[in-house]
Amino acid sequence: MPSARWAYVNGQYVPHALARIHVEDRGLQFADSVYEVCAIVDGLMMDEEEHLDRLERSLRELAIPMPMGRAPLKLVLREMVRRNALRHGLIYLQVTRGTARRDHAAPSDLRPSLILTARPVDPVLLERRRQLGVKAISHPDERWARCDIKSTALLPNTLAKTAARRQGAFEAILVDGDGYVTEGASTNVWIVTKDGEIVTRNLSHNILPGVTRRVILEAAAEAQMRISERKFTLEEAKSAREIFLTAATLGATSVVELDGRPIGNQRPGQISQRIQTLYADLAGRRAVRLLPSSN
Ligand code: PDD
Numbered sequence: 001m002p003s004a005r006w007a008y009v010n011g012q013y014v015p016h017a018l019a020r021i022h023v024e025d026r027g028l029q030f031a032d033s034v035y036e037v038c039a040i041v042d043g044l045m046m047d048e049e050e051h052l053d054r055l056e057r058s059l060r061e062l063a064i065p066m067p068m069g070r071a072p073l074k075l076v077l078r079e080m081v082r083r084n085a086l087r088h089g090l091i092y093l094q095v096t097r098g099t100a101r102r103d104h105a106a107p108s109d110l111r112p113s114l115i116l117t118a119r120p121v122d123p124v125l126l127e128r129r130r131q132l133g134v135k136a137i138s139h140p141d142e143r144w145a146r147c148d149i150k151s152t153a154l155l156p157n158t159l160a161k162t163a164a165r166r167q168g169a170f171e172a173i174l175v176d177g178d179g180y181v182t183e184g185a186s187t188n189v190w191i192v193t194k195d196g197e198i199v200t201r202n203l204s205h206n207i208l209p210g211v212t213r214r215v216i217l218e219a220a221a222e223a224q225m226r227i228s229e230r231k232f233t234l235e236e237a238k239s240a241r242e243i244f245l246t247a248a249t250l251g252a253t254s255v256v257e258l259d260g261r262p263i264g265n266q267r268p269g270q271i272s273q274r275i276q277t278l279y280a281d282l283a284g285r286r287a288v289r290l291l292p293s294s295n
Contacts, residue, residue, distance in 0.1 A: 006083040008076055008116040013083060016117065025113055027096030031153035032106065033113075034058040035094040038077070039248045040086050042123070043291035045077065046248065046283045050211040055093070058150045059112075064097050067114035076116060081290045084118040088126075090249060092117045094152060126250075130276060133256030133268045134170035134245070138234050139163060141174035141182045141206075148205050161185040171245055173237070173258065180231045182206050187245035188213040190252075191237050192271045202229040212246040212279065219278035242269030252276040 007019035014020075027033035036051045052070055059066055066073075080091055098110030139160040144153070160172035164185070172185040182201065183189050188210040190200040198220070203209050220227050237243055241264050243255040252275045254268035 004083075005118065006080065007118075008080055008114070010113055010115075013079065019115075019117070021096075021113060021115065022099040024102055025096050025099045026106065026110075027094065027113060027115075027152060029102050030104070031151060032062075032064075033094055033096035033152045034062065034064070034150050035092065035152050036150065037248050038091045038093070039121075040081055040089050040091065040290065041280075041284070041287070042293050042295070043087050043289055044284060044287035045081065045091075045290050046287050047211045047215055048074070048077070048288060050214060051093075051248070054150060054209065054211060055095070059095060061146070061149050062097075062151075064095060064112055067095055067112040073114075076114075078290055080116050080118050084120075085291070086118050086120060087291050087294060088123045089118055089120040092119070096152075121249075129170075130251065130253050130273075131268065133254035133266075135168065135257040136171045136173050136184070136243070136245075136255045136259075137164050137167050137169045138175050138181075138259055139172040139185070141176050143174070146205050147182070147207055148203070148209060150208060157185040169257075171255070173234070173255075175234045176206070179233045179235070181234055181237055183208060183210075184245050184247075187247040187250065189237070190244050190246065190272075190275075191232055191240035192242035192244075192269060193236070194239070194241055196241070196271070198225065198227045198271060198275075199232050200227065200229055201231055210246055212248055212251065215283050216246060216252065216275055216279050219282040220275065222282065223274075223278055225274075225278075238263075240264075242272050244269075244272035244275065246279075251279055 005016035007016045036055045038051050039046045094115040096113040098112050142156040164172040174182045244252045246252050254272040256266045
């Protein structure tokens with residue numbers, strides 16, 4: 001029997017359908033909030049410390065206090081996995097600056113709001129997507145100058161992703177004014193050049209420092225694969241041997257078509273697949289087991 005779906009809002013576990021937030025919460029009024037998405041893979045919480053590190057960083061950059069200490073926050077994450085019986089799924093965590101009379105200027109004494117929701121993911125569909133690869137379109141990057149902060153102000157991302165879906169594609173690959181790829185609407189983008197060089201854009205204020213990206217860099221270094229962190233153009237991507245996307249929601253997933261043009265032989269490439277294996281292995285070794293494996 002499917003278990004009930006639970007959310008957590010400001011200190012209380014509530015049935016998902018009844019979860020509420022105040023109409024003057026600054027997260028709703030101004031997207032004055034940050035978030036994280038953590039994957040649970042076969043009962044393992046992936047990359048938890050890295051996600052909490054980035055949450056703390058995003059909050060620090062916006063001068064929003066942590067809503068609770070890291071240890072109690074981990075307990076809430078665990079309780080959410082348990083209550084939602086989330087063997088395969090995603091935990092979404094959002095912290096807003098808090099609730100106040102609507103005014104652009106934020107009062108300094110607000111209590112941040114903490115919201116967690118959980119959603120199951122079908123591991124068979126996820127694996128099938130990895131085996132088939134996905135289509136992508138290119139789209140102008142119309143975001144602000146601090147994309148390194150994981151803010152919920154995602155309107156340019158949602159518009160780009162919606163445009164992709166309307167064109168039958170899975171992801172929008174964002175391109176800056178000079179023709180360079182920044183990242184995907186909700187993913188980091190990597191290419192494998194004709195010479196076998198693995199490339200992903202270097203970190204700056206222009207992209208999100210992806211947790212999956214970071215763990216892959218570590219796993220690739222362990223496996224003595226060489227990766228260049230540098231800018232690359234949309235044209236370079238289109239003539240690449242492989243393209244893949246990374247995110248907590250996907251692991252590493254190949255792009256087999258970009259703007260209607262086949263990439264490589266239109267099947268997930270060998271390097272992309274090896275990267276996914278290395279990532280799953282390293283993240284899996286470090287992960288915390290919260291529910292028994294289904295195998
Ligand atoms: N998105 N770039 C952007 C713009 C993202 O939104 C994400 C993640 C990533 C990949 O980061 P990570 O490897 O830490 O998931 C890169 C999440 C999953 C989302 O918005 O749903």
